[in-house]
Amino acid sequence: MSLYTITGAQLAFGHVALLDHADFSLEAGERVGLIGRNGAGKSSLLTIVADLAKPDDGLVTRQQNLSTVYVPQEPDFDADATVFDTVASGLAEVRALLDEYDAVAHQLADTPEGAEHDALLARMNTLQSSLDTADAWNWRTRVATTLAQIGLEGDARVGSLSGGMQKRVALARALVVQPDVLLLDEPTNHLDFDGIRWLEELLVAQRSSLLFITHDRAFLDRVATRIVELDRGKLLSYPGNFSQYQERKAQQLEVERVENEKFDKLLAQEEVWIRKGVEARRTRSVGRIARLVQMRREREERRNVQGNVRLDVAQGEKSGKIVAELTDVTKRYGGRAIVDHFSATVMRGDKIGFVGPNGAGKTTLLKLILGELKPDEGTVRVGTNLQVAYFDQMRAQLDLEKSLADTISPGSDWVEINGARKHVMSYLGDFLFAPERARSPVKSLSGGERNRLLLARLFARPANVLVLDEPTNDLDIPTLELLEELLTDYDGTVLLVSHDRAFLDNVVTSVIASEGEGRWREYVGGFTDWQTQSARAQEIAEARAPKDAAPASAAPRDSAAGRNAQRTVKLSFKEQRELEALPKRIEALETEQKDIGAKIEDGSIFAKDAQEGARLTERYAQIDEELLVALERWEELESKRK
Template sequence: MSALVFPRSRSFFFPMSLYSITGAQLAFGHVALLDHADFSLEAGERVGLIGRNGAGKSSLLKIVAGLMKPDDGLVTRQQELSTVYVPQEPEFEADASVFDTVAAGLVEARAHLDEYDAVAHKLAETPEGAEHDALLARMNALQSSLDATDAWNWRTRVSTTLAQIGLDGGARVGALSGGMQKRVALARALVVQPDVLLLDEPTNHLDFDGIRWLEELLASQRAGLFFITHDRAFLDRVATRIVELDRGRLLSYPGNFSAYQTRKAQQLEVERVENEKFDKLLAQEEVWIRKGVEARRTRSVGRIARLVQMRREREERRNVQGNVKLDVGQGEKSGKIVAELIDVTKRYGARTVVNRFSSVVMRGDKIGLIGPNGAGKTTLLKLILGELAADEGTMRAGTNLQVAYFDQMRAQLDQEKSLADTISPGSDWVEINGAKKHVMSYLGDFLFAPERARSPVKSLSGGERNRLLLARLFARPANVLVLDEPTNDLDIPTLELLEELLTDYDGTVLLVSHDRAFLDNVVTSVIASEGAGNWREYVGGFTDWQVQSERSQQIAEQAAARDAAKEAAPKEAAPKESAAGRNAQRTVKLSFKEQRELEALPEKIAALEAEQKTIGAQLEDGSIFAKDPQEGARLTERYAAIDDELLLALERWEELEGKRK
C-alpha cells in the first residue's frame, strides 16, 4: 500500500503543533541517523526535508507516518490526527481501475460505512435490552465518525478528486506512465483530506508540466505538508520552511531553499570560527599539561578536568561530511563540429517523433533537451550521436568523438559486480587526465568507504548507484558527455558539484533532465519539444526557454487574432463600401506622426539592446550582488523590463511597416 491512513479530525487549526518529536534517537549499526533530534510540524506548514543520501531522511518520514519508531525520544501528535504517507515508488495492483485504486485511500471510512449498515440492520431485528442498547451506542459512534469524515459521499469525493487531478477513473493503473501513476498515488492520498501529508520525492517521474501542476496543487492544500526532495526549484516554490538532517541533528531554517542557502553559509562560517578558537585553546592547554615538574606544582584540579572535557568534546565534534570529488577524464579534442542535422525526420509507425529538425552542435556546446515524457528526447539524442538512422534528411557526425553515456535506467551496471570491478575491471588503478589513482582512493572521492569497494552493486541505494555510475563515467576519457536524467536520487551538495564540473568542462554536453535549476546552471541552449515531432532550439537555460516560448506563443496568438480580424472586417463592411473606398484602403499612407515614429524605432531598439548588453556584462560575474545587493536587484529588474520594451517596440515596428506596404 502506498498510503497509510489514521483516523482524521475535521479541524485544521490547532492551538499546538500537529506533530512533534523530542530527543529522538535512531541508529543502524554504529551509524546514528538521529542523535537527540527535535522536530515539530505546525498546521498549514509546508516543510521540505533535505540532507545527504543515506542521512536518514526517509526513516524520519516513516517515523512521522507511524511506520517506524525511534530507538528513543518522545513522540506527540494531535488527537485524531489524520496522516497520509506517499512513498517514493508507490505500488499498485496493475489490473485495478484508477477509481478503485484512489477509493482504496478511504478504506477505513468505507469499512465504517459497511459496519454502520450491518449494525442498523441488526438493530432493527434485536428486541430492546442490553444487546439493543449496545448496538445503538455503536451505531451512534459510527454515525459521528462518518459525519466527521464525510464518508456518506465517498463516491462523490473520489470522482471530484479524479476530476481535479485530471485522471480517468476507468483507466487501468498498469497501463499508465510513471508520471500518471504518481498522480494516482497523490489522488489516493488527497481523497482522504488529511491533516498531514507526507511525500517522499514527489517529483520523481513527473515532467515539467507535471511538476508545475504539483506545485500549484500543494500550495493550495490546507494540510500540513512534510516532504523530501532534491529539486531546488520545487523547494523554492513550495516550502515555507527547510529542515536539514545534518550529522544526526535536525536544523530548521524558516523560508524557502534560497533563504536556507544564505543562512546555512552564515552558520557554517560561524561554526568554522568557533572550532578554530576551540582548537587554539585546546592546543594551549595541551602545552601546559606537558610542562615539566615546575608546571606540575601549579596544576589545578579544575583545569585538568576542563582539559579532559575539552578532549572529549573534540573527539565528539561532528565534522562536516566530505564532498564528492568530481573530476572528468578529458579526452582529446573533438572536431569543431560535433554533429550536423539538416531536415531530419524520424518516425515510428504512423507517429512522427522528429519532424524536419535542423541543428549544428559545436564543440563545447552544453545543450539541454526539454519535453514531456514520451516526446522523444532519447530518440533525438541518438540521432544527434549518429546511433540511430533518420528516415529523411541529412546527418553528419563530427570527427574524433569520444562519447561517455550516462543511462537513466542504470542498465550499464552489472548488479553482481563489485564496486571496484565496475570502475576498473581487472585492475586496481584508474587513470584520470594522465595521472594514475588507486581504485580505493578514487571510490573514496565518491564517498564510498574502502570496506564497501568489494560489495556488489545490488547492495547500493538509488543515490549510491547514481554516484557509482558517475564515478565510472568520469573515469573514462571523453570529449562528449551524454547525461540522461543524471540528477535522479543525487543529494543537493553532489548536484551542485556536478554543476560546477560540467560548467568548467571543455567538451560537449548533451543533457536530458527535469531538474530546472540544474538546467539553468549548466546548459547554454535548449532544444525543446513543441508537439507533433517539432523541435526548436533556444539560447539560454530552462528559464530563458520559458520566457522565450511564452513570448513566441503570445506573438503567434496576437498575429492569429489580427489575421482573423482582417478576414472578418471586409465581409462586414462590404455591403456599405464602394470599389473606390476599397482601393483607398489599400493605398492608405502613414500619418506624419506614425512616419516619424517608424523612423525612430530602429534607433530605439538599438539603444535598448545596447543597454541590456551593458547590464548583462555587469551582472555576469555576480560581484555587483556582493558590493551593492540593491543595485544588483535593480539591474536584474531593468534587464527583464528591457525584454518587454523590446517586444513592444518590435511589434510596433512590424505593425507600422505592415501599414506602409
C-alpha cells in the first residue's frame, strides 16, 4: 500500500493550472526526484504532500500516523539560537508530550482517589504509550547522535554558520524526527562539492521515503530511484534515475509529436468537409458535426510543450590572444593565503571552471585574473581589448523596483544583438517572459525567473569574456541545457564558477581547482576529468612517499656525497630509449582520442552499432588514464636527465 496518494488533484493560480487532474503516489523506501519548469508548481505540490496546503480539488489519502517533514529552500532560523536547540526544535511535539506527562504526574500526586484521579491516570497511560512509540525519553541522545552524524557542533550559534552549514542544520532538524517521508526543496543550494557528495551518501543510506526537488542532474542520477515530471499540469512518472528518464522522455515526446500531427491532419480534413457546398450539407452526419466540435475543443485545450529559452549572446570584438597572465601571484587576507604563488595563462577562447569548497577563494581568484584586484605578490598582466560581462551570484545587479524592460534596456524599447536591433518585448519573449510581464517589477519574479532575467541582461551586452558566478542556481533543466549549448558554441572566453557537476563537464575545457592552503592547480578537461586526474596524482604521490623518505633519512650521514650523486644521475640506455619514444606515444594517444571524440560527438555510431559506441566511450576514458601516466613518466625521465 502506498504511503501517500493524490488522485485527480487540481490546483490553479489565476488562469494557469499548475495541477490538472494530476495523480501521484509515494511508496515506502522510494527516493523520488521531482522535476519541471520553473513556475510549473513543484514547490506547491511539495507543500500539499507536506500537508501545509490543500489542492483546489482531488482526493488525498495518507497512511495513518504518517510522519512527514518538509525542508524548504531557505529554512527560517533564530540566528541567536544554538545548533543543539535548533535541531531539538524538530522534536517540539515530542517534548510537548514530555512536558504534559510531567505536569500530569505532578497533578496525579496531589489528587486524591476518585473520578479526577482516574481521568489523570488514564491520560498518563495514553501519554506514556505515545512517548514509548516516539522514543521520546531519549530525545537528547537522538539530537546528539544526529549532530555527530551530520558533523555539527551543538554549541555553535546558528547565525555564525555559513549557508552550507545552515543547510546541514536544517537537514539535522528534519532527520532527528526520523520521519517516514522526507521532503526537500532544492537541498543542494549553498552546498559545495564535498557537501553535495556528503548529502548524496546521507540520503541514499536513509530509511525514510524521499521526495525532493532539484535541478542538479548528477544529484538526480545518484539519489533518485524514480523521476516524476510536472509537465503542463500532469505528473508523469519514470522509473530509474535522470539519465534513464532522458531516454524515455525523448521517446515519449516523439510519440506525442506524431499523434498531434495525425490529429491536426484529421481536424484540417474535417474543417474542409464542413465548409463544402449545398450538396454536402444535405448529407451531413449529425454525429460527424458533433465530433468536429469536440475535436476543435480538444485542440484548443491542448497544452503544447512550453517553448525553450532562445539564448543568443551579443558578441564583442575579439580580445587579444592572451586574456590574462598570472606569474607567482599571492593574495592574503588577515595573514591567510587565499592564493599562494599561482601561475597560469588564460587564452582567448578558453572555457575555465573554478572549483573548490565554499570560502576557498574562487571569486577572489577570478577578480585577480580580471585585474579587479591587486595581488600582494607576483604579477598579473591583463590582455587587450577585453569586454567583460559579469553574472553576479548574489543578483546584486538587479534593481528590484525596476521593470523587466528597463532592466534589459534602460530608456529604450530596443536592444542590439550582434548588430541587429530587436524589440525588448521580443527579446524578453526569448527568455520566456510574456509581454504583459515586461512592465512588472523585478521583485515580482521567482528565484529562477530572476536568474533568467540576469542571463537576458548579460547576453544583451557585447562581450568577449563571460564571467559566470553560479549561473545555474534556480535554473530549470531545459534552460541549463540550452545555456550549455550557447557557452559551448561561444567564441569568446568563459570563466565559470559552479557547483553543478554536469554543467561543468559539458561546458569547460579546463578546471582550476583549490587544493587547500591557497594552492591552486589547473587540470585539462571537465569536472570528472579533474576528479580522475586529482585522484591519480594523489595515488602517485602516496606511492612515491616511502621511496622519498629513505634517501632523506640517509642524507645526514654524507650530505655532500648525496648532493654529488644527485648531480651525476644519468639515464640508463633503456630509459633513454623510453624517453625518446614517449613524445610519439603521447601524440598517438592524443590523435586516437581526438578521432574517437569526433565519432562520439557525431552520435551516429550509437545508432549504427550501440556496442561499438559503448566500446569507444570506454576507450576514450582509458586514453585519459594512459595519457596521464605517459606524461608523468616523461616528466620524471626529463627531470632525471637535467
